[in-house]
Amino acid sequence: MVNRSTTFIAILLMTILLAISPARCDTSDKTRILADLISSPTRAQARVKANQSAFSELALDLIVYRWAARSSTMPIDVKGIDEIIPSLASELNDKVINWALGSFSISKDNTVHAVLPPKDDPRVQQLTEFNRQYGIAGEFRESSPIQAVTALTTALDICQKLRLELSEALVRTLLGDHYFYDMARYVQAEDCYSHAVAIFSAYDCDESAAILSDDYGALCTDMSRYTAATENYSLAARQWLQLAKQNSGVSRYRAMAGQEYMKAGEAQSAANDPEKALQLMTSGLDQLRAAANMTKSYTNLIRNLIKVADVYKGQGNTNKALELLQAARKACALTDDLLLQAQVCDGFVDTYTATNQLTKAADESARRDKFLKDAAGTAEVAIVTLTNSTALSHDSQTTLGLAVEQGAAALRSLQNYSESASLWEKMADVYKRSALVDQQIRCLRSLAEVLDLQHKPQESLAARFEATNLAIKANKKALAADVARDMAQALIDIGDLNNALDALSELAPIIAQSGNVRGAAWAQETRGTLLATHNHFEDAISDLQEARTRYYTQVGDPWAASAVSLKLALAQEGAGKLQEARDTLESGLKDIEGRYSRQNVDPNTNPERTKLMQNLYEELTSVYIRSGAKDSAKDLVLNAKRYQWVGDLVARLKKSSNSDIAAFASSIDLASGQSDPGTILDTPNRQALLAQNWAEFAAKCQTLREQHPTRYNALRINPLEIYKSRNELPKKTLIIEYLTNSSSTYVFLCGNGISKIWELNVSSRDIDALTAKLRKTIKSCEESLSAGVPIPRINDWREPAFLEIQEPLSTLYKQLLAPLAADLSSYQMLMFALPDELAGIPMHALITSGPNEPPRFLIQDYEVGYLGEGMLGDLINKDSRSIDSSTDRLAIFADPAGNLPGARSEASLLEKLYFTSVSYVGPRATVANFVRECDKASILHIAAHYNVNPNPGKFVIKLAPDGDSDGEITVEEVTAITNPHLQLVVLSTCESAASTDPITSGPSCAAEVFSLAGAKSVLGGLWKVSDASASKLMGDFYRTLCRGKTRTNSLRSAQIEMIEGKEFAHPFYWACFALYGNPW
Structure with a gap:
């Protein structure tokens, strides 16, 4: 699969969250139930008995989510939740749910806690621990992000165990915020946000999804991934607009949409696309203007008009810039913010100066100074009132305090630093008397900045020192680290290097306690730089x-x-x-x-x-x-x-x-x-060995995970999970996994006795080109077959029909496996875990021989299997076993549409080979019989058309219609299978029509669907082949399998038989089939 940002299984999990075990309900059930309850909360009575487990999980989830969201910055984003919860609790009559209503109550009425919890229900202990850990996270939210993250991680684990998905999304959001905003740990933040936004979207929590899209955009901006930032900000804007359309009287949604469009424009500007940036910003202004007209509050609109005017000025369009500034001035007439009016004047000054209209620029400069002086005068009156009055209301104190801070800022702009410093100092004292620590720290930091401008380093240092101590005493470690960093930088700026070194040494533990890894790295970097300037090179x-x-x-x-x-x-x-x-x-x-x-x-x-x-x-x-x-x-x-x-x-x-x-x-x-x-x-043009033992392997995996987070996290199997299972890896079996990037490809080789990471000099672009060529060839073969023109038998390997596919198969081997040949030689089974770029590629068909030699395919030298997401356990599980034809029940479903004569022949053959088989052919191959057999069969053989689509909701097996059933088996029915003994699923006939993109939809997708249902392995096709060739291969496969051979060995024998048999020797016929999961 080329250029897909998410694997099929990731889409499956992220869109309908099919984290299913046989005893648990499907998330899609709960989202449908919730949507139904939102439209009519009283429907709980009629539906609870039909799916009690789903209703119970949902009720607990809503109770915990509502309680947790109330103390967070996220909205309670489920409509009618206060009506739905009591309705569900009443109908379920579950003692744990009734107890949870009290323990997670948002009411101040203590009587709701009267219900005692049942002692023997494990949910009680888990929910109690969640309550405790979530409380710890809140307590340390600002003072110690590391402790908050530890608590939230425990809470997240509890949510997953209890399947509290909305609560999980909320906890992941809070975790992501800590990782990103507090600790600058981008990889972890991205993982949290991506999972959370998927859950919120599934439950139609549109406001929460919009907030997370904004966070995702900010994350991408911080990492300079500006195009991705634009996409996420634009998505957030559209989500807010959708909410605005649904709630036309709510101005906030339009204001949020406007702000997101502005952010998208800034990101696009950073991506060096000013034209599109201005289009996005114009859309933003439209929404901000609409919101301002609804609320009669124009501050946000004015600031953004100034911002966009500056962008137009930078592009040389001064007429448009002046037009926007005039609009800003007009809006200013509706406010009393003197600083904002001064900022509009600054915009005019800059624009007139750029067009050489110096007289107009001077007039605007004088106008700006008047606004600033007026603001300063207002501040002088306000500080006298604040200092002398003792009976001011909170609102009055807030208004006067804002006037003083604006006046101090105005004096700074007028370069009257002495009076500005005096106001900041007096205001800090006012906040001190009122015990408003955050405001006091803010004023002290502003005071220090003004003192820097006055060249008063000792006074500036004293102000920052006081602010740092205040933050530490208030247990605000992150804020303390931020102020201390300012202090160290100020010492560096004035050349006081010895004190700066001391400050940096003291700063390191403060930052470490705050959990800010980037800040800690900055402290070490800055200290090392200063040491080098003093010629202390070793310490540096x-x-x-x-x-x-x-x-x-x-x-x-x-x-x-x-x-x-x-x-x-x-x-x-x-x-x-x-x-x-x-x-x-x-x-x-x-x-x-x-x-x-x-x-x-x-x-x-x-x-x-x-x-x-x-x-x-x-x-x-x-x-x-x-x-x-x-x-x-x-x-x-x-x-x-x-x-x-x-x-x-x-x-x-x-x-x-x-x-x-x-x-x-x-x-x-x-x-x-x-x-x-x-x-x-x-x-x-060679390979480099990056790790050659398990210790090096683990360390390098961690490095690659940090350097390539998106690609690493998209791997089918986390190599670190293989590392954890290193002592359980089977002998003579080698796991091979690839991670591609723009300049090279990493290969993870893991087996009993080997642990290596190679870096190959082949880029993702090289791989894309090769796989595109292979897809084109296969597509041509599919079309030929559909038109009734079969691929001819191979009498001479130099025939054009083969040479066309030989090139990409040979080149892929040279690029991806030939450099590793020495490591492969001592193994007899190769298990490939392929990334998106290679998913569906028939690695077993790669050609290992030279250009002038008869082709030798990889399958002729090794047994080959594949591992999808979640399948490592099927390989290493000690309980994994081979097929026993004498006891394993084989259920055959063949030719339900009556157009696959080869499938009927397969069914007849399998009935003779397996005495424990039962066959459903033609109209008997119904959904009802399929569901019945799914509960008891060890092997399911399906010789029917099926469709696999990147959208998991479109996964369909087409069986015979019966009664009310249209004969289609969907992903919901497949993942509802509760048979722990299901060993093998065989999909004999491939897709019902030639795929638009062959090798992107095949057994790699189907295997992951059936793996979720508990199937130990899946054998199926990567593209559409003929009925006759599929029947031949299946017959040979089952004959070998019933003789006690392993699944991969049986498939290998069948494929070699076809290679040597000439009629179906072309790789198009036999390379299509691949086995995923347990190879035994």
Whole structure:
């Protein structure tokens, strides 16, 4: 499957959440029930008995969710929840639910706690622990994010055990907020948000989904994934607009939609697409204008009019900018915010200056100063009132306090720093008397900034020190770390390096307690940088190495890590460690150039990253020259020709004080040299061994998870799960899993006696090209077959019909398996876990022989199977067994539509081979018989048409109609199977029509559906083949299987028989079939 952001099973789980065990209900049941109850809460009485487990889970979920949401920043996003809960509780008459109504009550009436819990129900203990952990998380929400995360993680586990899905989504939201906003742990935040938004969407909690889309957009913005940020912000805007249409009288929804469009525009602007950015911002202004007219509050609209005017000015469209500023001024007439009016004047000043209308600019400047002075005058009156009055209401104090803070800000803008500082100091005292700690800290920080402008470092330091102590005493560790960071930066800015080093040393434990990994990395980076400026190189190297490791493995930001690499290399050079400096620079440059750029903007369009790239190139070139590696230096500079700044790089090298470097630069001819993006640094056309034991394997997996979060998390099996099961891996069996990215492909090899990670020099783009060619060939074969023109028998392997498919099968082997041949040679079974880019590729059909030799396919040398999501246990489970034809019941469903004569022949053959079989052929192959057999059969053989679609709701097996049934078996019915003895499902006939994208919908999809239903393995087709060839292969497969051979061995024998039999030797006929899950 190429270019799909989510696997089939991920879509399945994320859209209808089929985390099903036989004794539990389907999430889709609960979403339907809730939708029904929202429309009519009284319907609970009529439906409870039909699905009591679903109603019970839903009732508990709603009770806990409502209680938890009430103390969070998220809305209670279920309509009529207060009516639905008592209706459900009344009908269910469940003692735990009645007890939970009291324990998770949102009422202040203590009488609701009268119901005692049953002692023997495990749900009580779990819910009690959830209550406790959620309370701990709330207590430490601001003071210690790490402790809050620990508590929420426990609460999340309880939600999953009890299947409280709305509560789970809420907890994941809070976890994601901590990971992102407090701790800058992007990988974990992304995982939390993606799961939460899927659950909220499934339950039609549109407001919650919109809030999470905004958070997701902010996350992408922080990681410089601007296009993704635009998509998420735009999605949030559309979600808010949908709510606005449903609730036309609610202004907030339009205001939120407008704000999201503004954010989307800013993200698109950062992605270097100003035209689309302005379109999005214009949409935002339309919604903000509508909201302002509804509420008669214009502050938000005015600020955004100023913002968009500035964007138009930057694009040279000053007429449009002036038009928007005039609209802002008109709106200002409806407010009394003097600072806002001054900001509008600033916009006019800048625009008139840009068009050389200096008189008008001067008039606007004078007008701005008048607004600022008026604000300052108002503040002087307000501070006197606040200082002298003792009986002010809370609202009056808030209004006067805002006036003073605006006046202090106005004085700062007027550069009257002394009076501004005086107001901030007085206001801090007012808040101190009122015990308003947050406001006091805010004023002290603003005071320190003004004192910095007055060049009063000691006073500034004292203000920040007081603010830090206040935050620590109030147990606001994150805020304390933020203020302490300001303090350290201020010391650096004024050149007080010794005190700055001391402050950074003291800052590290404060930040560590706050849980802010990025902040801790910054402290170490800054301290290392200062140590290097004092020539304390060894200490600097230690700090910088630790900072770089944090950025890589805990923050997941290769750009920040590479920026530290540059500083680290300079420190290593200062310590005389030139080779270490070279290694550091090569590693840093490779990471950002070859692996991370695809998730971010092109370095050519980002000034900061452009500068970093150029500095890395310049420093590495200099190190190459100084270490005598002139050829490496030349290759590096020529490789930089892909960048716009290469000329500037050479010019800077020519100005080097080192004569050798300057002479080298003068010898470079950019016009004649050729850059080769594929040979950058140490990435030649070969493989690199990254791990060769389990300890290295686990460490490298963690690094890859941090560096490539989206692709790693999309893997069918988490390699770390294989690591955990390393002692249970079967002998002679090798698990092979691939992770692709924009510059290379990682291969995880795991077996009894082997644990390696290889990096192959083949990019996802290379793989896409090869698989596209293979799909095109298979599509052509499908169309030919559908038109009644079969693929001819193979009499000579040089025939054009075979050569067309030979190329991609041979090249895929060379790229993905040939470099690993030595590791594969000692194993007899290969189990592939394929990523989206390779899912559905018939790895067993890859050609291992040379171009001038008769083809030899991988299946001729190995047994081959596949593992989908959740199937690792089927491979390593000690209870896994082979098929026993004497005891395992075989249920056959064949030719329900009456157009598959080969299927009827299969059924007849299987009845003879298996005495324990039962056959349903033609009109007897009904849904009713299928459901009945699903409860007792060990093997289900389905020789009927089926459809697999990326949308799990469209998974259908087409059986014979019967009575009220149309004969279709859907995903809901399949996943409702409760047979723990179901060993094997065989889908003999493939899709009923040629697929639009062959090898993207096949047994890899069907296997994961049946795996959820408990099937240990699934054998099916990757594309549509002929009835005759499928029947032949099935006959050979079952003959070998009934002789006691393993499933993969039986399939291998059948496929080799077809290869050697000539008539169906073309890979199109036999490579279609693949076995997923238990190979035994």
